[in-house]
Amino acid sequence: MQHALVYKANALVEASYRLSLYEQRIVLACIAQVRRNEPLTDQKLYMVSAQQIAKDTGTKLGTAYQHLKAASERLYRREVTLHEAPNGNGHAKVKLTRWVQTVEYRESEGIVALRFGTDMVPYLSQLSEQFTRYALADVATMTSSHGMRFYELLCQWRDAGQREVSLEWLREALQLGEHYPNIRDLKRRVIQPAVDQVNEHSPLWCKWDQRKTGRRVSHLVFTFGEKASKSPQKSRKGKPGASTETKDKNATGAIYGIPMAVIKTKSKPGESYEDAALRLLTESRHS
Incomplete structure (x- = not known):
């Protein structure tokens, strides 16, 4: 898993669905086996073992065995609602x-x-634009499926350093239904724990605030940056659907907080500087 990368179309990152922690772990472990630039058919079989899950997440093997079977049975019934076509090819009907x-x-x-x-x-293969990429190791030790979803939503705007979402959209994306109708319960049970997961387990730091429309809280504003940077990057506005292939460089010529001189020295033949930086960042967190 050390260098495994997850690629998702932005439309899938923003889709409406609900997966449990172990369902997420199964799906992401299989997605990380998909090669973004290679054709994928719906006949290819992807496999993940309880032993692999236990090793990657730092959990006991018996626990992984126990949850894997139940999660696989539920996964077959899980639905996802897509609102956009992949690669930015116009708008799709709600699917x-x-x-x-x-x-x-x-x-x-x-x-x-x-x-x-x-x-x-x-939404998983032959993605040429409007996709989000991150290392599987970034979310492997998270213990909350909401934390994984929040991390993906931040990674989609990784170069911007700030993201604003409406509460209505967030409820729909997480398929919360009638759960946590009170904003205080939503913040206590969903938002703050998810942000805590990002801060504890991922390469990003994150803080959040709320914005009101009239007297009602209507939006959440997330400010975030790379932990590897010596200081948080100044937030910049980004546009929805922007590809995370854009270079995340700071004033010193670094990508993801890693100096360009180091990236050039340690990059592998045929490896882009962005991919090399992401690989080095993952290695540093597990060294």
Whole structure:
């Protein structure tokens, strides 16, 4: 997992769905096996083992075995609502589909094998623009599925340093339904714990504030930056759907807080400076 990267179309990052912690771990572990620039068919089988999950997340093997089977059974029934087409190719009709078309649990081996749904393939493969990328290790030790979702939403605007979302949109994206109708409960049970997960387990630091429309809290404003930087970057406005392929350089010529001189020295043949920086950042966190 050390260098495994997750690529998702921004439309999938902003889709409406709900996955449990272990369902997220299964899905992300399989997505990290997809090569962004290679064709993907809905017939390819991806596998993840309880042993791999336990090793990557720092949990006990018995715990991983226990949760993996139940999570794989639920995953087959999980739906996702997509609002945009991949690669910024115009707007799609609201599409309700499933993450996977097939899930197998091989109990004797402790392995889950899955095939992504046909409609999901374009949001995971051959992504040329408007996609979000991050290291699987960035979220591996998180203990909250909401924390994983928040991290993805921040990574989508990684170069901007700030993101504002409406409460209505956030409720829909997380499929909270009638849960936490009181804003104080929402902040206490969802928002603050998710931000705490980002701050504790990911390469980003994050703080948040609220904005009111009239007397009612209507929006949340997240300010964030790279922990590897000596000081937080000044926030810049970004536009929705901007590709995270844009270089995240600071005034000293660094990417993700790593000096360009180091990146150039340690980059591998054929590896872009952005990919090299992300790899070095992941290595530094696990060294």
